[in-house]
Amino acid sequence: MQQPPDDSRDWVSASGIPLKSYYMAEDVPAAHQKVLDAAPGEAPFHRGSYPTGYRTKPWRIFQLSGFGKPEDENERIQFLLEQGETGFIMEHDRNTADHLYNVDHPEVLARREDVGLTGAVMQSVRDIDICMKDLPIGTSYGHAGGAVVQHAPFALAGYWTVAKQRGFDLSRLPGTGQSDFFLTYLGCVTKQQIPTDAGLRFNADIMEFCDEHLPRWVPVSIAGYNGADSGLNAPQELGALFANAVEYLEEIKRRGTMPIARAARACGGVSFRMSMDIFEEASKLRAARLMWTQLLSERYDVHDPKVSNLRIHCVTAGSRMTYQQPINNIVRGTLMGLAAALGGVQSLGVSGYDEALSIPSEHAHQMSVRIQQVLQEETNIAAVTDPLGGSYYVETLTAQLIERAWAFFDEIQEQGGFLAALDSGWMHQKAAENQHKEFMAQSDGTQKIIGVTDHTDDISPFEVDGFMGVDDAFDVALARLEEVKRTRHEKAAGSAMRELETVLRSDRNIMPAMMTALESEVTLGEVGDIYREAFGDWATPIQT
């Protein structure tokens, strides 16, 4: 039914910023007026990283992918590359990898069908080698996996070991891992996890190691996405992301092992969530670039444009993908992808239309790539950089987001910093409050979700059912685990484990010992056991 025109409604952005029905030049806050003249590619970079934008460098099509046995994942990645993906992400099986359990761990045995459902099982360097078969690791930007902090050193060392074995020069190897605090300590709190201070040490170790040996590698990637899809709103996502970056930078500063500018460069590849409020989300990316420039110059006296130029990956909001009428999600993916492009993203993953049902089927994955190709090739969006620049509305929103984001940043500092806000559960509380509000808005009709709260009749002829991967991931993984343990050089593995343990209990960098461990075919679960012994378990503040 047609709604009568209604002026009494409170129009606000997704994060709650009050909106006017149109904007004028004088709405743009005075402080922000000053930066309107900067061109894309010029500090403070809110207008974009490069003057030529997508003309010279289209955003990277970068999809999370993987399931089953390492060869199944390899096949899916090859498929995506054929379809036009321009980077690739290796996902490790979450049950085993995130907990550093081998498949014979009782918690995994009790859930054997889950093994390989999301990510391929990779318990030793041999599995990683299978997963990487024929992948263009020298030329294409690879994501080695290791999203969860305690898993990152293993995943990275595995990828690098295989690269070395194939004769690649590590100093020229491009790629990234993730090792993300938002995922690990806020978004998806695993059954067992190293405490946050140990996690901070790991990330600083990885940064140092890359600084020395893998200068083209992006060592850590702070994923605001994981915070936002757990409930943080746009300014909170921004504020928390930079509060996280500050923890890394302060740790490196404390160690004094690396010039701060290089450390800043190392954590200047981040990811954000792109959700459905197109203008707020596009403004968020503009705000992010400006904030990073501000943070580095004001707090760390770093002004080098190569460093203060933030590189952004985005993933479209999985939580906005609905179970009901899943084909609608193709539209949502397109719109969120568009928002990212308008904001000047460097790299993008679009969620599958079957997001709420399972990991993406091959077809859903293909569609995620196609959406991006349509945007890149058919809409002429690549022609002009920062197409929203100068819009009274978008510039005002950008400035308002920045203001609110710094306020949230300050609140986090008052909590004792980002780590403290995770340890105490304060950040979880913030996320949960927003989730609650969102649900209330759905029940009282202020938030409409097509196909869910409204317009629920579905005549789609397509049956979308969950993609269930393969049946033999567990059995094969178990056999391969036994095989590795039977055929590896046991003495070398044993001494690598002892060395790893010694290093963990010292303040030396963990990565060289981890490389040796992977080369010596130490398995995932064995590394996990050493961690558990050395670090104990994070005192999780939440009760689920």
Added chain:
Amino acid sequence: MADTGKRILMAKTGLDGHWRGPTIVATALRDAGFEVIMIGMARSDEVLQAAIDEDVDLVGLNIGGHIDVALRAVELVQTECEGMPIFCGGVVPPHAKRRLEALGVEVFPPGSQLPDIVDSARRLTGIA
């Protein structure tokens, strides 16, 4: 709101860390007067033991992965606790939903509205 005196178990069958779903559902149930016993990630034997010791009126499962893992918990509870109602949500693609429903489990996929879940809890615990 009237005190229901009814007790509901809330468990996660998977090893994944998604907490939004179970938390928001548990909170809605609490606000409707239920006592919700949270046990976090639990294997089927752990679900069963908690259901028995806590003498719950309804078992709630948040499903995070493969349906067979959830079915193991469902079947164990149904064999050991005759007549115990079960409801669930989380990752439940249509084929999984059908199998659960065939066992008499009420299923709330993503997008389910909280008042509907609360209504189901009332019905399943016999207070509506």
Added chain:
Amino acid sequence: MTSSTDTLTDMLARAHAGDRRALARVISAIERGERLPGIPLGDAEDAAKLCVGITGAPGAGKSTLVSALTDELLKTSPSAAVLAVDPSSPISRGALLGDRVRMHRHATRPEVFIRSMATRSHHGGLAGATQASRRLLQYCAWPLVLIETVGVGQVELDIVNTADIAVVVLNPGWGDEIQANKAGLMEIADIFVINKADRPGLESTRRDIDAVIMTRPESQRPPVIETVATEGVGMESLAQAITEVHQSLTGTGELARRRYAQLGMELSQQMSRRFSQQLERYADCPAFAAAVAQLAAGSVSIEAAIDEMLPQVVNSVSPSQDESVPSGEQ
């Protein structure tokens, strides 16, 4: 519904014989306010039974501590039962009971029984059913019972009327809290635990506690134990302290005195609970309505009305067991 006394009697017998499901159901019956067939209570002298109360502010680490302590106590005790109390919402009267998550590693141990309990509008840090459940557990061969109170402030001190030994859990950096609680929490402790000893502020908290207890005669100064419950650190010392306090309380006869006093408390509490039930029922009957009408008309004073009705409330026929099934069942 079948006669609930019969089934309850049966169930109690089964629980007594070691049936865990029956035990769980009897606890529910207690929570619902059903009247239990008698459990012999004359245990004031029974030193083999022990009930340890763990109390402290919200989030102090009580559940984590109970979990770790249980591991330690199981080295000498064949079994342990835990009653973990969390608050009911005063508005919805529902509750989120999350203590069990922290006790996960005992989830399927046959020698451990964990029961989460909502306060159900009972004040004082425990549920109305906690004391009776504790007695039930001990009657059903769970001699060692640990009770975790809700996160308490100064006034929720029911635990002293319920447990043999009160362990008060504090955290580093709690100087102000200690000052504020001088008169409550700090007085009831048989043992102090400074949990989260891995956090900054340990030394000053220890000094603050010392300052409070130094004024007491040496024999009455509770031990102060530092723990990191998440890592199991300090559990041996805590278990040791519990054993020593238990022995000393037994030796001095204090344990028996406490239990005797607790019985008195319990009797009066149960009576008042029973009385309010009677009163609630009486308030529904015509005589009560008539009295209100008389009050309104000014024809009687409130005192006189009470004098007139009180014997009737007390003597009104005790409801049959069937009716005592709570309305939640309908």
